[in-house]
Amino acid sequence: MGRNRTNATSPKAYRARPDGLRLSVGFILAKRFTLCAFANFVDVLRLAADEGDRSRPIMCGWTVLSDTMNAVPSSSGIAVQPNERLGDPTKFDYIVVIGGIMDDMSGLGAEYTAYLDKAAAAGVPLVGVCTGGFLLHKAGLMQGYRCCVSWFHHADFLEQFDGLNPVSDQIFIDDGDRLTCSGGASSAHLAAYLVEKHVGRAQASKSLHIMIIDDALRPEKSQPGVPMGISTRDPMVMRALLLMQQNIDNPLSVTELARRMGNSKRQLERHFRAALDASPQAAFLQIRLTYARHLIETTDKSVTAIAVECGFCDSSHLSRMFRQRFDSTPHEVRKRTKSAAPELELA
Known part of the structure; x- marks a missing residue:
C-alpha cells in the first residue's frame, strides 16, 4: 500500500x-x-x-x-x-x-x-x-x-x-x-x-x-516479557504462545485455548505440529519450565513459590518436570548459577 x-x-x-x-x-x-x-x-x-x-x-x-x-x-x-x-x-x-x-x-x-x-x-x-x-x-x-x-x-x-x-x-x-x-x-x-x-x-x-535507567536501548531490543524458549513464524501458533504466556500461572487446556482464539482444537494442534513438531501441551510445558529456570537463575524465590507462579501443583511436580527437561534439579541449577557468579572485589 x-x-x-x-x-x-x-x-x-x-x-x-x-x-x-x-x-x-x-x-x-x-x-x-x-x-x-x-x-x-x-x-x-x-x-x-x-x-x-x-x-x-x-x-x-x-x-x-x-x-x-x-x-x-x-x-x-x-x-x-x-x-x-x-x-x-x-x-x-x-x-x-x-x-x-x-x-x-x-x-x-x-x-x-x-x-x-x-x-x-x-x-x-x-x-x-x-x-x-x-x-x-x-x-x-x-x-x-x-x-x-x-x-x-x-x-x-x-x-x-x-x-x-x-x-x-x-x-x-x-x-x-x-x-x-x-x-x-x-x-x-x-x-x-x-x-x-x-x-x-x-x-x-x-x-x-x-531516572536510574540503564543506557538507551535501540529499537530492535527485545521486549523483556516472559522467556518462552520457542520461536515461530506461524501467526496462529504465535498467538497461542502469547496466550499461554498470559496464563502461565493457570495453564489453559487446549480446548479452552482454541475457544479463546476462535479456532478448533484440531486446527490448533495441526498448526503446532507443522510449526514446532510438538503439541500445544508440550509447548506450554516448555514455556513454563523455561520461565521457571529463568526465575531459579535470576531470583531468590523459593522453589515452592516458583512452582505456583509457573502453574505447577507443587515443588515436587516442578522438580520432576524440571529434571526431565534440563537433566538437573532446580536446586542444582541455582547452586551452579551462584557459584558461577563473579565475586565482588574489594579495594
Missing part, C-alpha cells in the same frame, strides 16, 4: 524554531491512559531540556493537547489537566498519542482524529505509546505501517485489528513518520531515542541515568 513517509531524521525535523527549542512534542491522552508510559516519556524530555534539574524547557518543549480542556483520567484514576486546545500540529516535531487500557478502546473522537489527519498530511510524525498505536489504527493512520505492541497485548491486537502488522518482539519501532512503542519503560527509551536525534546523545543519556 502506498504512503507518504517523512523520516524522523530528515532536515524537516530539525527546522529552526522561533522559541529556540530543538524538540517539541504535543501529547494527546486517551481516556484512562497509562500514566507510567506518559510520565516516563515526559520526564526524559524534562531532564534533557535543561542544565541541572530545574525543569526549564530550554531545549525540549512538551504540551498536553485537548479538544475540550477537561482533565483526562488515567487508568490509575489520577487525572492530568491539558495545557492547550488543539490547533496547528505543525508547531510540533511529533504528536504523541498515549493509549489506555484494552477494555476502553472506543477511539479518540472526531476532533482528535481530524487533528491527527491534519498532522499526518503535513508530514508531522505520529507516535503511538502503549495502546496508542491501536488508536492511530482506529483513526485510519497506520495502514501499511508496522506497529509495536506489548507481547501481553499481541493476541488482543490480532483479535481486534486487521490490516496492520503487529510486532511484539521489539521495545519500539521507528517506521519513518510513524513511531510506536510497547509502553512502560520502553516509552522512556523511545523518548531518549528522539532526544538523541534532536538534542544530543549526552542529553539522552543524562535523562535515563537520572
Whole structure:
C-alpha cells in the first residue's frame, strides 16, 4: 500500500524554531491512559531540556493537547489537566498519542482524529505509546505501517485489528513518520531515542541515568516479557504462545485455548505440529519450565513459590518436570548459577 513517509531524521525535523527549542512534542491522552508510559516519556524530555534539574524547557518543549480542556483520567484514576486546545500540529516535531487500557478502546473522537489527519498530511510524525498505536489504527493512520505492541497485548491486537502488522518482539519501532512503542519503560527509551536525534546523545543519556535507567536501548531490543524458549513464524501458533504466556500461572487446556482464539482444537494442534513438531501441551510445558529456570537463575524465590507462579501443583511436580527437561534439579541449577557468579572485589 502506498504512503507518504517523512523520516524522523530528515532536515524537516530539525527546522529552526522561533522559541529556540530543538524538540517539541504535543501529547494527546486517551481516556484512562497509562500514566507510567506518559510520565516516563515526559520526564526524559524534562531532564534533557535543561542544565541541572530545574525543569526549564530550554531545549525540549512538551504540551498536553485537548479538544475540550477537561482533565483526562488515567487508568490509575489520577487525572492530568491539558495545557492547550488543539490547533496547528505543525508547531510540533511529533504528536504523541498515549493509549489506555484494552477494555476502553472506543477511539479518540472526531476532533482528535481530524487533528491527527491534519498532522499526518503535513508530514508531522505520529507516535503511538502503549495502546496508542491501536488508536492511530482506529483513526485510519497506520495502514501499511508496522506497529509495536506489548507481547501481553499481541493476541488482543490480532483479535481486534486487521490490516496492520503487529510486532511484539521489539521495545519500539521507528517506521519513518510513524513511531510506536510497547509502553512502560520502553516509552522512556523511545523518548531518549528522539532526544538523541534532536538534542544530543549526552542529553539522552543524562535523562535515563537520572531516572536510574540503564543506557538507551535501540529499537530492535527485545521486549523483556516472559522467556518462552520457542520461536515461530506461524501467526496462529504465535498467538497461542502469547496466550499461554498470559496464563502461565493457570495453564489453559487446549480446548479452552482454541475457544479463546476462535479456532478448533484440531486446527490448533495441526498448526503446532507443522510449526514446532510438538503439541500445544508440550509447548506450554516448555514455556513454563523455561520461565521457571529463568526465575531459579535470576531470583531468590523459593522453589515452592516458583512452582505456583509457573502453574505447577507443587515443588515436587516442578522438580520432576524440571529434571526431565534440563537433566538437573532446580536446586542444582541455582547452586551452579551462584557459584558461577563473579565475586565482588574489594579495594
